[in-house]
Amino acid sequence: MSQPSTDKQSSEGLSKNDVALLLQDGSANSRVTVLDKIAKQYSTGSFKEKELIYAEQIFRLMMKDAEVKVRHALSERVKDNPDIPRDIVLHLARDVEEVAIPVLEVSEVLSDSDLIQIIESSPEVRKLLTIAERDQVSARVSDILVESAEPEVVKTLLDNDGADISEKTYGKIIEEYSNHDEIKSSMIDRASLPMSVVEKLVNHVSDSLAAKLESKYKIEKVGGIKKEARESITLDLLTYPQSDYDIEQAITQMMSYGRLSPTMILSALCRGYLGFFEISLARLANIPKVNARKLIHDKGRLGFRALYDKTQLPEGMFDAVRLVLRVVQDMENGDKVPGTTQYANELVNRILKGADGQEVENLPYVIALIRQAAGT
Numbered sequence: 001m002s003q004p005s006t007d008k009q010s011s012e013g014l015s016k017n018d019v020a021l022l023l024q025d026g027s028a029n030s031r032v033t034v035l036d037k038i039a040k041q042y043s044t045g046s047f048k049e050k051e052l053i054y055a056e057q058i059f060r061l062m063m064k065d066a067e068v069k070v071r072h073a074l075s076e077r078v079k080d081n082p083d084i085p086r087d088i089v090l091h092l093a094r095d096v097e098e099v100a101i102p103v104l105e106v107s108e109v110l111s112d113s114d115l116i117q118i119i120e121s122s123p124e125v126r127k128l129l130t131i132a133e134r135d136q137v138s139a140r141v142s143d144i145l146v147e148s149a150e151p152e153v154v155k156t157l158l159d160n161d162g163a164d165i166s167e168k169t170y171g172k173i174i175e176e177y178s179n180h181d182e183i184k185s186s187m188i189d190r191a192s193l194p195m196s197v198v199e200k201l202v203n204h205v206s207d208s209l210a211a212k213l214e215s216k217y218k219i220e221k222v223g224g225i226k227k228e229a230r231e232s233i234t235l236d237l238l239t240y241p242q243s244d245y246d247i248e249q250a251i252t253q254m255m256s257y258g259r260l261s262p263t264m265i266l267s268a269l270c271r272g273y274l275g276f277f278e279i280s281l282a283r284l285a286n287i288p289k290v291n292a293r294k295l296i297h298d299k300g301r302l303g304f305r306a307l308y309d310k311t312q313l314p315e316g317m318f319d320a321v322r323l324v325l326r327v328v329q330d331m332e333n334g335d336k337v338p339g340t341t342q343y344a345n346e347l348v349n350r351i352l353k354g355a356d357g358q359e360v361e362n363l364p365y366v367i368a369l370i371r372q373a374a375g376t
Contacts, residue, residue: 028067035062035070039077056085063091068098075102082108093118097126104130116144125150132156137163146172151180158186165190167249170197178204188212195242196250244289247279255283262313266321270370272328272338272347284311297329320366327351344370 035058041047042055062074075092078084079102089109093100103110104118104127115131119141122128131137132145132153142165145157154173157163170193177183187193187201188209198213205213242250254260260280268276282292285307295303304325308318327350336343348367355363 028065028069031062031065031067031070032073035073035077039074043081056088059084059088063088063095068096071095071099072102075099079103079105079107084109090114094121097124100127101130105134112138112140115141119144119148125153128153129156132163133160135162139164139166139169142166143169149176151177151183155183155186158183158190161191167194167197170194171200174200174204181209184209185212188216194246194249196246196253199250200253242275244275244279247276248283248289251276251280251283260284262317265313266317266366267369269321269324269328270347270366272331272343274328274332277325281307281311284313296325317362317366319360320362323351323354323360323363324366327354
């Protein structure tokens with residue numbers, strides 16, 4: 001009885017002819033043809049365990065093939081497969097641009113550490129651009145891409161909504177590309193920026209970008225900004241929901257520039273930005289914010305008094321500030337949105353009612369601040 005031919009490919013495996021063609025045929029086209037067959041079966045899970053090992057051995061031979069065409073074909077055929085051994089993908093990613101680009105674009109096998117190593121060792125800008133365009137770019141990788149000092153790479157990264165960029169890296173970009181309008185424009189176009197970054201960007205923006213910044217963040221007087229306008233602009237930014245972390249970073253930046261003034265803090269309270277007020281007092285008193293909040297929300301007369309004294313805010317403003325604070329606390333989570341004209345009108349009405357006709361030192365000044373902030 002004759003035996004079945006061993007040269008025929010089984011429904012699931014490689015044939016001896018396939019392997020022989022790969023190893024002996026001098027034609028790159030022939031190797032690519034067989035590669036197509038192997039890669040397809042590898043990706044669809046058609047191979048048995050032993051056949052997977054054979055396929056991966058063939059991939060390793062091909063990743064060292066003398067023909068760029070073959071190595072490029074391999075890169076294209078394994079780029080979407082998360083199960084390809086890491087050493088194969090990493091070898092391809094370190095190859096010449098034509099071979100590396102496909103896996104650098106999309107391969108999930110490459111870790112952040114792999115990408116960082118490639119960025120730091122690669123003189124090829126196209127590789128860096130490809131990494132900057134990946135669907136997801138971590139903050140670690142973004143930081144190293146910016147360190148590359150390639151303006152085109154930085155702009156591409158900023159244009160990528162899937163790139164996570166840290167506040168520190170934003171600051172580095174602003175400082176190093178202060179004269180690069182295209183990069184600053186791309187930064188303004190990002191979906192959102194930390195408040196401290198916008199506040200810093202305000203001081204570096206050119207007149208040509210002022211309108212865009214004003215429109216997006218609904219702030220005024222960006223073009224030709226003067227020192228006295230900065231407090232108002234920073235407070236305008238608080239109309240956007242901000243996390244404690246964002247507020248803390250913004251306050252740190254303002255303190256470093258000497259811009260966390262009593263007027264700034266009081267103006268924030270007059271707009272209803274209780275979080276900014278609380279964290280500012282915590283920083284001035286050099287105590288944890290949780291402690292400051294307990295003192296501020298103390299229903300007795302001792303807590304806030306003690307905190308206020310430690311901040312060294314103007315003594316003559318204490319009674320007025322305490323009155324405004326109590327009203328702002330009462331309005332928290334109400335139907336009026338802090339920073340709006342409706343909020344300001346309600347705040348003034350409640351303050352006057354709370355004063356109950358008694359003279360409160362500097363209260364007229366505070367009411368003027370509230371109306372000024374609301375544009376009324």
